[in-house]
Amino acid sequence: GQQLNQSPQSMFIQEGEDVSMNCTSSSIFNTWLWYKQDPGEGPVLLIALYKAGELTSNGRLTAQFGITRKDSFLNISASIPSDVGIYFCAGDNYGQNFVFGPGTRLSVLP
Amino acid sequence: NAGVTQTPKFQVLKTGQSMTLQCAQDMNHEYMSWYRQDPGMGLRLIHYSVGAGITDQGEVPNGYNVSRSTTEDFPLRLLSAAPSQTSVYFCASSYGAKNIQYFGAGTRLSVL
Numbered sequence: 703g704q705q706l707n708q709s710p711q712s713m714f715i716q717e718g719e720d721v722s723m724n725c726t727s728s729s730i731f732n733t734w735l736w737y738k739q740d741p742g743e744g745p746v747l748l749i750a751l752y753k754a755g756e757l758t759s760n761g762r763l764t765a766q767f768g769i770t771r772k773d774s775f776l777n778i779s780a781s782i783p784s785d786v787g788i789y790f791c792a793g794d795n796y797g798q799n800f801v802f803g804p805g806t807r808l809s810v811l812p
Numbered sequence: 813n814a815g816v817t818q819t820p821k822f823q824v825l826k827t828g829q830s831m832t833l834q835c836a837q838d839m840n841h842e843y844m845s846w847y848r849q850d851p852g853m854g855l856r857l858i859h860y861s862v863g864a865g866i867t868d869q870g871e872v873p874n875g876y877n878v879s880r881s882t883t884e885d886f887p888l889r890l891l892s893a894a895p896s897q898t899s900v901y902f903c904a905s906s907y908g909a910k911n912i913q914y915f916g917a918g919t920r921l922s923v924l
Binding site: 706737742744745746747750792800802804 | 816845847852853855856857902904912913914915916917918
């Protein structure tokens with residue numbers, strides 16, 4: 703089946719630094735989604751992307767839908783302690799084929 | 813507005829026992845789904861439903877049954893629990909058209 707790869711698997715950054723992570727697939731998707739999961743909670747949607755090349759921001763977060771439709775990127779600017787968590791990308795085709803990546807675990811050092 | 817509610821939050825079972833994980837949503841979403849989350853593997857789709865009376869298998873359906881008698885509820889049944897089913901289970905729902913899924917807080921299941 704379809705699989706997504708996320709990199710890096712984990713990262714440790716200093717508070718205030720910018721963060722970049724990406725998600726790649728061997729298959730194309732029509733929708734890319736980015737979720738954040740806090741410990742003991744379910745994933746919460748951060749950004750949804752519906753068009754190749756689309757660049758969307760949500761506060762300090764910016765995500766892009768790759769031109770090839772096989773990848774997506776998430777950037778976090780000026781990280782803060784509450785950014786700690788696991789970030790998942792998900793690809794979808796018409797609402798019935800959600801595929802999640804394995805996640806990027808982010809730790810923010812004070 | 814409660815969103816997606818999962819019960820129980822924690823459960824310990826012995827091998828061979830059966831149980832039902834409950835999921836309810838109050839957003840009138842047509843699409844509901846069940847995932848399991850295991851370390852380093854992200855979320856894997858078990859079963860999903862596009863509306864009341866309609867269910868279908870996801871990536872890892874073996875050992876699980878579902879039904880969708882109402883729009884609000886989508887229970888997941890384990891008929892004979894196995895240690896391989898130790899995991900965190902998440903239920904999600906969405907309108908479908910925009911594909912934005914809302915997740916419950918999860919059920920942490922251990923099978924001994």
